[in-house]
Amino acid sequence: MKLLIKGGRIINPAEQMDMTGDIVIEQGKIVAIGQNLTADGGQVIEAAGLVVAPGLIDMHVHLREPGLEAKEDIASGTRAAAAGGFTTVACMPNTKPVVDNSILVSGLIQRGQTEGVVNLKIIGALSKGLEGKELAEIGDMIAAGAVAISDDGGHLDSTRLLKTGLEYTGMFQRPVITHSEDEELAGEGYMHEGAVSAMLGIKGRPAVAEDIAVARDIMLAEYANSPIHIAHVSSKGAVEIIRQAKRRGVKVTAETTPHHLTLTDEELKSFNTAFKVNPPLRSADHREALIAGLKDGTLDAIATDHAPHAFEEKDVEFRYAPSGFAGLETALGVVLTGLYHTKKLTLMEVIDKMSYAPAKILGLESGVLKVGAPADITIIDTEYKWDVNCINFYTRGKHSPFEGRNFKGKALITIVNGSIIMQNGEVLK
Template sequence: MSKLLLKGAEVVNPGNNEIKQQDILIEDEEIAKIASNIKVEDVKKMDLSNKLIVPGLIDMHVHLREPGFEHKETIATGTQAAAKGGFTSVACMPNTNPVLDKETLIEGLNQKIAEDAVVNVYPIGAITKGSQGKELAEIGSMSQAGIVAVSDDGNAVMNSEIMRLALKYAGDFDLPVISHCEDENLSGDGVVHEGYYSTVTGLDPIPASSEEVMVARDIALARETNNPVHIAHISTKGAVQLVRDAKKQGIPVTCEATPHHFSLTDQAITSFSTATKVHPPLRSKEDVQAIKEGLEDGTIDVIATDHAPHATEEKDVEYDYAPFGISGLETAIALINTELVETGVLSWPQAVEKLTTNPASILGLDEGKLKEGAVANLSVIDPDYKWEVKPKDFVSKGKNTPFADEELKGQNIMTVVNGEIVYNNK
């Protein structure tokens, strides 16, 4: 029996909003004991004084790119990046090639996951065939193959009747529908947020209304069907308010925000760096403040990276022609610490709740807990660690980050998955 004793860390319990200095004893795959000053023989000990131990982080929105786009990322490299970032579980989006829209493709992906993944990976199936928005995908059979949600992320389901049917059908299998809220007619060929900086740069704009009208539609459909909808990568003040009001009415809606949408404003696009090109776009200062307020008051349930790696040559083009996306797994903890915890927007237990308990609840996963008898999935964070972002050092194939050369504070230093240390930078 393998044993590991983690000594002297500050254990973060998101359930009761407390941080307490305790030891954690891991035996094989389980957390055997959590207590002060554990004494045990024949065990590997690690001193984690002044570090935080948190439940294994869950990122419910990543793009692992495999199958079909292995030049951008693979299950192997993507999950190694997740482990480095402190994530013990990720849910991967279906916009691969082919699109994950049927049972056989999910089964094939699960085989690859079993072979190559170093963290837990949960597939998300497409809402519609080919994510084309025209005909429902094989949601029932994909559910049997192990998907945890459905989404056409990257594409909006523009047909409201299709979306209504998706909510009803997915609800029969207890699957949440993750919505990419965008009216593509309003977005057009836009690449940045419509506002002062789109005018200054001359780049084609995307209005805030393109997100907000679809958030309003999906809330209406969730109310009508009484089936849950989860709003991906919420980014505007109006959208946050719509979700806030819907929750007060008891409508089953949840949402997530990304680190880049609470860390950067659209002023960043004035550099014309394609690392700032994301979907939805970086928004105004007012929108960023609304995201932080939504995180603080609980309107926004989850922090998810929307990790979207691209090959360097794909981003090294003119702004209009570059793909949307940021490689986010390896900078998430630092941005959460720097932008939210250090500024008093969230405590560590509150931030961890949005990275563990809440995504686990939405996806129906028995994860995100630090308790005796639970599977030993945990992360160790050094909140005081200062480091400079060097994309060349990313484990991910995607080096596309707007935070290059910035100094951030806070970093994951160790990740344990199913009792095994899969990343260690202690």
């Protein structure tokens, strides 16, 4: 099938390209980029006034399959991704059973091909069963197609095991993705430790717990000379530690989330469990440090940490609710509304952080608009106004801290491997 995207504003961070033009797609690949192009017999998408970007990539999602399909599965999760404008997602291994061997990696890749509607990438576990005692089958999982290794879902306490894991993954130049928060310090806290937690009488998780863990993890990566990626950075101390490490030449990359960039712990005064996340929403000074870290390149990517739960799991008292919410369908709207339209990030920076940078970190050939590249493309209306209604989500997770909010900016068309998968909010597969 031939497809012509006509007259859109093409933004390609890989080449710092920002131009009005056309893109021709054939057999799943981009075959031409320019102006006044034609595609005889092909379908034409009129994109005047719209942004044509490399497909959005979320390098940190929890699709819950295998074993936790009441929360989400590959079919529902990838449809939520398509609805949000994402063409590729990478899922974490904290499932039941844990994705800690090549058979599960291969099986999930196959499931993605049969049940998914966007490109599905698999992240394998660092330790067997996520128990932090023995390395998982890292080499076999990478050979089977795992794009990264992680014990995300909790902090790996064993310094020895992380050092060994980094030395091993370094041979493959695949990143270890760490959830960096010292659990002994964070304890059983339910929110950011600060003025709001004190006022509410809720036990807090201090920001220094994140800072200490980030420092340790980076020091081990520096010693092993291996790539490390710090997930969902939320503290200003962690941003500065990463900044200094990059100046030293450490192979460290980092992400933060749409919710940590736009919300603060003030939201928890409502005791709405949708705002309970891990790491927690922090105070405004931390949020501003995250934005500054994105601007100066300290933080490389924006990832959702999409973590849906069954409705009844979140519909409990605040302290008993699990952390996380479904973020794939709101992420672009949050970032465009809260960061682009407020002039905190440029559109080039938004696309870079949500497409090109994640592709580079995971070693993917997507995230770019060039001849010969996969035709994974997101077409965005930055002025489109819409309201968040969780009931209409494709994900099974129906909780969101953004419920009822008004956003400006939305993906109108998601193209995966040359096929239109989502158009005007409707997933077509």
